Amino acid sequence: MKLLDIYTRWNVEPVKALGCKIYDKDGVEYLDFYGGHGVISIGHSHPEYVKRFKQQIDKIGFYSNSVFISLQDVYAKKLGDISGYPDYSLFMVNSGAEANENALKLAAFHNKRKKVVAFRKSFHGRTAAAIKITDNSHYWSSINESPEVIFLSLKNSVDIKKVLEKKDVSSVIVEGIQGIGGVIVPNSNFFKNLRTVCDQTDTILILDEIQSGFGRSGRFFAHQYSGIRPDLITIAKGMGNGFPVSGVLISPKFTVSSGQLGTTFGGNYLACVASITVLDIIEKENLIKNACNVGNYLINELKKMPKVKEVRGIGLMIGVELKELIKPLREKLLFEQKVFTGFTGKYVFRFLPPLCLDKQIADDFLNRFHEILIH
Numbered sequence: 001m002k003l004l005d006i007y008t009r010w011n012v013e014p015v016k017a018l019g020c021k022i023y024d025k026d027g028v029e030y031l032d033f034y035g036g037h038g039v040i041s042i043g044h045s046h047p048e049y050v051k052r053f054k055q056q057i058d059k060i061g062f063y064s065n066s067v068f069i070s071l072q073d074v075y076a077k078k079l080g081d082i083s084g085y086p087d088y089s090l091f092m093v094n095s096g097a098e099a100n101e102n103a104l105k106l107a108a109f110h111n112k113r114k115k116v117v118a119f120r121k122s123f124h125g126r127t128a129a130a131i132k133i134t135d136n137s138h139y140w141s142s143i144n145e146s147p148e149v150i151f152l153s154l155k156n157s158v159d160i161k162k163v164l165e166k167k168d169v170s171s172v173i174v175e176g177i178q179g180i181g182g183v184i185v186p187n188s189n190f191f192k193n194l195r196t197v198c199d200q201t202d203t204i205l206i207l208d209e210i211q212s213g214f215g216r217s218g219r220f221f222a223h224q225y226s227g228i229r230p231d232l233i234t235i236a237k238g239m240g241n242g243f244p245v246s247g248v249l250i251s252p253k254f255t256v257s258s259g260q261l262g263t264t265f266g267g268n269y270l271a272c273v274a275s276i277t278v279l280d281i282i283e284k285e286n287l288i289k290n291a292c293n294v295g296n297y298l299i300n301e302l303k304k305m306p307k308v309k310e311v312r313g314i315g316l317m318i319g320v321e322l323k324e325l326i327k328p329l330r331e332k333l334l335f336e337q338k339v340f341t342g343f344t345g346k347y348v349f350r351f352l353p354p355l356c357l358d359k360q361i362a363d364d365f366l367n368r369f370h371e372i373l374i375h
């Protein structure tokens, strides 16, 4: 057997990492401004994370949800307190798409409606329901096509009202900040209007904070800049700092009956230890404030760079749109300047560094980025 050849991959093999730095098999050091697709929150191989992981695996690594795993309760309590949702309940699963699938299902169990509203340029995952609400037909197979999803513009609140007033939409799902769609930050009024219309029409509001959550935006969740409270919030990526874990935060208005949701791996001991440690480190090292401060600094400095058309984002979720194609520049950044970066589309760099990024490494990055822009 050979591995399915499905990814476009860089010819680099990281074998070690620490904080915001990655080392390849020849010992070459790189700056990580991609965070393994926005996953690394507290930094690579944080010593406390490594220590607690080792301690846990020495005791027990896995059992299913047929027994009590009190670490799950510890985590739910901690997450509720830190995120500002102490009255919500938590359902733990394994990946972002799975979290969104469960959120859509919870909404449909609740109001028995079938339709979903999503937004243009959205990305919510690649599983059956999640892919239906992802606005990119390239990812759809024939069984995924369905008239039950309505894609609307983030900019047109009149259309949103018109569609929801028919009262046949089960849920509206929206990213806290659209990541793959180009790092687009919906404004506070958009979220407030959406909340109001969902309330008026008994439509469930789902906030996908899979990429924008866990402090990346400079708040625990990006939607918290607007002051709204969604009915369901989906989380993944930064939650486990690389351990595959995700979840749905569920408002008290839902009643779920036994068997409606379930998972084999979700909420296992290692997932809980990873997730608890991430929250402890976020708190102890003030990483949300750090993401806000260093993010603002980076955004301001990036705006001064040559060839830059627009800088979008908040905190450490930053999109830099150039006036030219970024592919050759991104390669130069990686192979000459030794910096990992992300992208969206052909013109936008996407920077998702670990939240522990300090000003010194930020400056180092800015110099390297400037270098490839002027040559």
Ligand SMILES: Cc1ncc(COP(=O)(O)O)c(C=O)c1O
Pocket (backbone or CB within 6 Å): 095, 096, 097, 098, 100, 123, 124, 125, 126, 175, 179, 180, 208, 209, 210, 211, 212, 236, 237
């Ligand atoms: C906003 C958003 N939602 C959902 C997903 C899907 O997550 P996963 O790849 O863990 O299924 C992603 C992944 O990039 C994402 O950015």
